[in-house]
Amino acid sequence: MRRATKLALGVVILVAGGCLYVNRGGIAVALMRRAAVNSILRDSVTNLPDGLHVGFCGTGSPFPSPTRSGPCTAIIAGPRLFVVDAGRGAASILARMGLPSERIAAVLLTHFHSDHIDGLGQLSEMYWLAGGAKKPLLVIGPTGVERVVDGFNESYALNGSYRIAFDGPLTAAPSGFGLAAQPYELAAGDTSAVVLDHDGLRITAFTVNHKLVGPAVGYRFDYEGRSVVVSGDTATSSNLVRIAAGADVLVHEGMSPRLVGVLEDEARAAGRTGPAELFHNLQTYHTRPSDAADEASEARVHALVFTHLIPPVPAGIMEGPFLDGARDHFRGPLSIAEDGDLISLPAGGGALRKQNLL
Ligand SMILES: [Zn+2]
Ligand SMILES: [Zn+2]
Numbered sequence: 405m406r407r408a409t410k411l412a413l414g415v416v417i418l419v420a421g422g423c424l425y426v427n428r429g430g431i432a433v434a435l436m437r438r439a440a441v442n443s444i445l446r447d448s449v450t451n452l453p454d455g456l457h458v459g460f461c462g463t464g465s466p467f468p469s470p471t472r473s474g475p476c477t478a479i480i481a482g483p484r485l486f487v488v489d490a491g492r493g494a495a496s497i498l499a500r501m502g503l504p505s506e507r508i509a510a511v512l513l514t515h516f517h518s519d520h521i522d523g524l525g526q527l528s529e530m531y532w533l534a535g536g537a538k539k540p541l542l543v544i545g546p547t548g549v550e551r552v553v554d555g556f557n558e559s560y561a562l563n564g565s566y567r568i569a570f571d572g573p574l575t576a577a578p579s580g581f582g583l584a585a586q587p588y589e590l591a592a593g594d595t596s597a598v599v600l601d602h603d604g605l606r607i608t609a610f611t612v613n614h615k616l617v618g619p620a621v622g623y624r625f626d627y628e629g630r631s632v633v634v635s636g637d638t639a640t641s642s643n644l645v646r647i648a649a650g651a652d653v654l655v656h657e658g659m660s661p662r663l664v665g666v667l668e669d670e671a672r673a674a675g676r677t678g679p680a681e682l683f684h685n686l687q688t689y690h691t692r693p694s695d696a697a698d699e700a701s702e703a704r705v706h707a708l709v710f711t712h713l714i715p716p717v718p719a720g721i722m723e724g725p726f727l728d729g730a731r732d733h734f735r736g737p738l739s740i741a742e743d744g745d746l747i748s749l750p751a752g753g754g755a756l757r758k759q760n761l762l
Contacts (some may be wrong), residue, residue, distance in 0.1 A: 448502030448746070448761055449480055455751040456481055456630040458653060459761070460711060460741040461497040462489075466519040469716035473497050473743055474519050477634050477655055477711065481605045481627040487511045487527070488623055488634050494523035495530040497743055501761040506535035510586070512599075512607070513545035514636030515620040516552055524556050528583050533567065537580035544586045544599055546609070546619035553585035590619060594643035604628060610647040612638035615689035624651065628751035633705070637712065639688065640695050648703040652749050653756070655741070656700070657712035659690035660726045664714060690714055693726065697733035707737040707756060709747065 457480040464472030474491015478498065485507040487494065498505065508531060514520060524543070531541045543553050560582060567576040588599050588609065596610035606626045614620035614637045622636040624647050633648040635641075635656040648654050664683050671680035691699075693710060700708040710727075717726050723740055731738055737756070744762030 446502035447504050447507075449483060449485065449504075449507060452480065452748060453750050454482055454628065456625060456627045456632055456652075456749045458632050458655060458709075458747045458749075459498075459501055459503055460743060460745040461487065461501060461503070462491045462494050462523075463711045463713060463741045463743050463745075464491065464519075464716040465712050465714045466517075467714065467716050471718055471743065472713065472716040474522050475712050476523065478503055479625050479632060479634075481625065482603075483507070484509045484603075484605065486607070486625075489514055489520040489636075490523040490527045491519050492522040495526040497762075498527075499530065499534075501744055501746070503761075504535065505531040506537065508535075508541065510542040510544050510600075512609075512623055513543060513549055513552070514612075514622060514634070515546075515614060515617055516548055517617060517637065520637070521552055521556075524552075524583065525560055528556065528560070529563075532580045532582075533571075533576060536577070538577050539580060540582045540584040542586055543583050544588070546621055547587050547589050548619065549587045550585040553583040557582040590621065594646070596643070596647055599623075608647065610643055611641075612636050612644055613641040613689075614638050617689065622647070624648070629753060630749040630751065632749070635691075635696075637689070638691060640691055640699060645699050645703045648699075648705055651703065651705045653707045653709060653747060654696075654700050654703065654705040655709050655711055656696040657690060657714075658693045658696060658710035658726070658740075659687065659714040660717075660728060661687050661692055662725060662728055663717065663722075667715060686714065693728060693730035694733050697730040697738065700734045700736070700738075705736070707739075707747075708734055709739050709741050711741045713740065 459478030461478050462473035462476030464474055473493030475489045476491050476494035477488040479486045486509055490511055528541045531537050564581040568578050590597055590611055596608050599609050600607040608624040609621045612620050612622050622634055624633045631651040632653045633651045637657055668680050668683035744760045746759050746761050748757045
């Protein structure tokens with residue numbers, strides 16, 4: 405290229421860059437307008453084929469993490485959306501995935517540890533105001549769910565009164581405020597109960613083994629010949645193996661004793677005995693990946709996906725130490741979920757398909 409041409413090109417780039425810089429405010433507003441339209445109108449469910457779909461609206465645990473929100477698993481059965489647990493950030497990830505709150509038929513709680521309910525307030529607010537709800541968000545859970553729901557409703561009562569007064573009943577319908585509990589009871593021991601059986605979808609709750617925490621359950625979803633099992637929080641559980649038999653996908657919590665052990669050692673070395681004890685104790689009521697893989701093999705599930713990661717390691721080089729040989733214990737597809745992942749199981753059969761909606 406001749407020197408004069410290069411110079412002219414340089415001037416053009418400089419002028420164009422200068423124009424962009426001068427107009428950066430206008431460009432930012434235009435980008436925001438497009439993002440707002442996309443997020444307000446986005447409904448990923450309309451583009452999904454009929455079948456069962458598993459969305460990961462939070463793959464973390466109580467540990468802070470910049471990339472993993474609190475525990476949340478979305479189950480889409482045809483047009484219906486169910487949310488299993490609502491950890492911190494659940495409402496935000498659901499919205500970013502294009503899973504609109506107005507589609508939520510119910511939230512299903514596995515147990516009442518804080519990390520599984522932290523996001524209920526934000527989710528109910530989103531359901532009420534963004535979703536234009538005329539009825540409270542339904543929360544189905546084992547006995548005790550009424551107490552959790554009453555507590556959230558009381559905490560948000562003043563907020564609700566402000567919204568209704570300022571925004572008006574058409575925008576914030578008084579009848580749509582808050583949460584409504586639907587408890588069910590499970591007999592002691594290894595047991596299960598069908599909590600919903602409607603329009604081809606059956607949801608079965610089953611007890612798991614979260615040691616001193618009870619009730620603690622997992623859920624099995626059966627729809628159009630496909631099945632997904634969500635473990636909830638559990639140490640190894642023979643009841644889970646029994647209920648998960650033959651499922652297409654087992655979504656299981658995972659705890660790495662090796663990595664949690666590092667945290668425990670460091671906390672002790674720093675003289676932080678409180679956190680050190682927490683790191684020690686939690687290893688007794690969660691499942692190491694190789695044990696979950698053994699259970700997946702025993703139950704003959706097709707695929708195993710880890711969520712509720714303890715600690716919430718980023719993908720990549722930490723995957724090896726986290727799984728710690730688990731792949732040798734299970735022959736089928738085995739993966740670690742990321743926030744925003746969606747696994748689709750077409751109705752009647754066919755290969756699993758995975759995408760990330762964020
Ligand atoms: Zn948990
Ligand atoms: Zn728990």
